Amino acid sequence: MKLPYEWQIGLRYTRTGKRSSDNGFISFISLISMLGIALGVAALIVVLSVMNGFQKEVRDRMLSVLAHIEILSPIGSMPNWQLTNNEARQNSSVLGCAPYVDAQALLVRKNSVNGVTVRGIDPALEPQVSDISTKIKIGRLVDLKPASFSIVIGVNLASALGVTLGDKVMLVAPDGDFTPADMLPRFKQFTVVGIFESGHYEFDRTLALISIIDAQSLFQLSAPTGLRLRIKDMQHAPEVARQLTVTLSGHQYIRDWTQQNKTWFSAVKIEKRMMFIILMLITAVATFNLVSSLVMTVTDKQADIAILRTLGAQSRSIMKIFIIQGVTIGFVGTSIGITLGCILAVSIPWLVPLIEYAFNFQFLPPSIYFISELPSDLVMVDVIKIGTIAFVLSILATLYPSWRGAKVHPAKALRYE
Structure with missing residues (x-):
């Protein structure tokens, strides 16, 4: 099928001209605009x-330790946790549920003192709500037996x-026992039975896991402080949390993983x-080059425009010619960019290690980045x-x-031709 003359002329203008060096220069500018886009x-x-x-990657490493949804009691403990469970x-979205105790404490070893988040868990139920059992480097999670006062810590x-x-190691609870002399902190010696590595620095540095029975005993709790849930699709966690707010009996505080790390995800x-806006300016600069290229083409092709106008071409047809030229350059440039970008993005997992090996350096040194x-x-x-x-x-x-x-006047354009 034969294309309309506007399309034929517009597409021809995108190619290098043969009549003069100026046409070649204009086409070169068009090529630069296309490559810029x-x-x-x-x-x-x-x-x-x-x-x-x-x-x-960071989200997955967080969720290997965190639950998708947590249900907490406003009074500090959840006596009827079985009913809530x-x-x-x-x-239908809930895949697993496990009770836990959450508290703050100090972990002491000789002259080293570290503040930690202590999480009391049931080793049998924990795999239902987190992947921490797969992150154990040394030891086993199942060794967190009740009354054994054993502990699993980050690498x-x-x-x-x-x-x-x-x-x-010595675990010191901040809320101690009152005596006639003063308040004495509660402390208990624990044996390290496992070391995990989640890949997230904060958890590997501040999280300690003990048996939920030992946690209730140490912090003098009669019941778990809450429940941790895993759902089918973590992206639907806020929606499932809202559903549970309606369906659960009693007064509960429910939070999902997006709320626990809201500041980080917002940042x-x-x-x-x-970054999207800044990099889009690169494309905007390329489109400015396209404007200059088309303006130069219009100036160079004034005689052609005048001849077309004298042959009966209307202003909208002239506009259509240069719109087709610019749109063709933009479409081809965008298509090349999408193809190249997708290929590079998919190739990064093997391309970057190849570059690191070839030039003997690392983009992300393990000593600096986790x-x-x-x-x-x-x-x-x-x-x-x-x-x-x-x-x-x-x-x-x-x-x-x-x-x-389209505003080129035929008589003025042909005056000096």
Whole structure:
């Protein structure tokens, strides 16, 4: 099928001309604009994919220790936790439920004193709500037996205390016992039976796990402080939490994993948005080059425009020619950028180690970053958003040059031809 003459002329203008060196220069500028759009789109896709990868990696490491949803009692303990447990399991989204005790304490070893978050757990039920059992480097989680006063700590905490499997540590509870002389803190000696490595510095440095029975005894609690839940899709945690608020009896405080780390996730979201805006400016600069390229084309093709006008072409047809030229450059540049960006984003897991090996350096040294590999998570929604914005900017860049071309007066353009 033969294309309309506007399409034929517009597509021909995107190719290198043969009549003069000026045409070749203009086409070179068009090529630079196309490559600028492609590089901007590709860079944006790669950077956002890496940021998504970091966010996913940190989130997954957090959730290997954290539960998707926590149900807490406002009075500090949950005497009827079995009833709450049964009611929570009635929700079809809940996969697992386990009681726990949460408290703050000091862990002492010789001259080393570290503040820790003590979590009393049931080793048999804990795998239902977290992946901590798969993160144990030394020892076993099942060795947290009731009344054995054993403890599992993070690898960074173990390093800070200088302990390993079988060593003794002193756990000091902040709320002590009152005596006629003064209040004395409660303390108990625990044996290290496991060391875990979640990959998240905060948890590996400040989290200590003990038996829930030992935790209730040490902190003088008659019942667990709450329940931890795992659901089918962690992205639906806020929605499931709202459902549980309605269905659970009694007064409970329910929080999901997004609330527990709200500040961090908000910071990442803002950082990603700002990075998107900054990198999109690269594409905007390329579209400015497209404007200059089309303006130069209009100036160079004034005689052609005048001849078309004398042959009966209307102003909207002239505009259509240059819009087609600009849109073609924008479409090709955006398509190349999307293809290149997706290939690079998918290739990062093996491409970065190859570059590190070839040049003998590391992008993320393990001594500085707790993630030693550069992660990447290509999200198609981001790709569609980037491609759409780049293409729309290319269309907008054609409006002024095409309008200027439509305003060319035939008589003035042909006066000196």
